[in-house]
Amino acid sequence: MKGLLILILLGVGGYFGYKHYQERVEGAAPEVITDPVYAQMRMDAKIQGREFNFLLLGKMAGDEDCRLRSNQAWSDVINGCAECTKQAATCTATLEPRYQRLFDNVAIHSTYMSFEREAPRERDGRMVIYGLTADEGDFICEQLRAKFQNHYTGKVECVHARRD
Secondary structure, eight states, X not given: OHHHHHHHXXXXXXXXXXXXXXXXXXXXXXXXXXXXXXXXXXXXXXETTEEEEEEEEEEESSHHHHHHHHHHHHHHHHTTOTTEEEOOOEEESSOOXXXXXXXXXXXXXXXXXXXXXXXXXXXXXXXXXXXXXXXXXXXXHHHHHHHHHTTOSSEEEEEOOOOO
């Protein structure tokens, strides 16, 4: 259970790092994102002998928006996590189909969080933690969702894992 609490704290830290930065770049906040660029941020963590892989995806307003938001937010996430190894954030005009379907809220074998923007400063995003059981993923996602919804005006929901 201690490992699950650490994952919750990492998720909360990542979100608030991202949220803090998004508020600082509000000037680049279009009402409609017509040509999105996708941020991909990955982090691995070994906690209590288990390996977890974090994937954060964001639909950004353009290449500059993507680079600025992802680099700052991602550096804020990793601070203070000795168990974590991050990969460089990437920005691409397209996503692999297996990741693109997450923006349609298609269930996969891991529970993930879906963020649907409402305010211009917000961005659509998905957060997946691979390495959890379906029940652990559901638990962590619901804990995080409740915290994130208090600070995000758009819709925040858990897309529960397929259990087939």
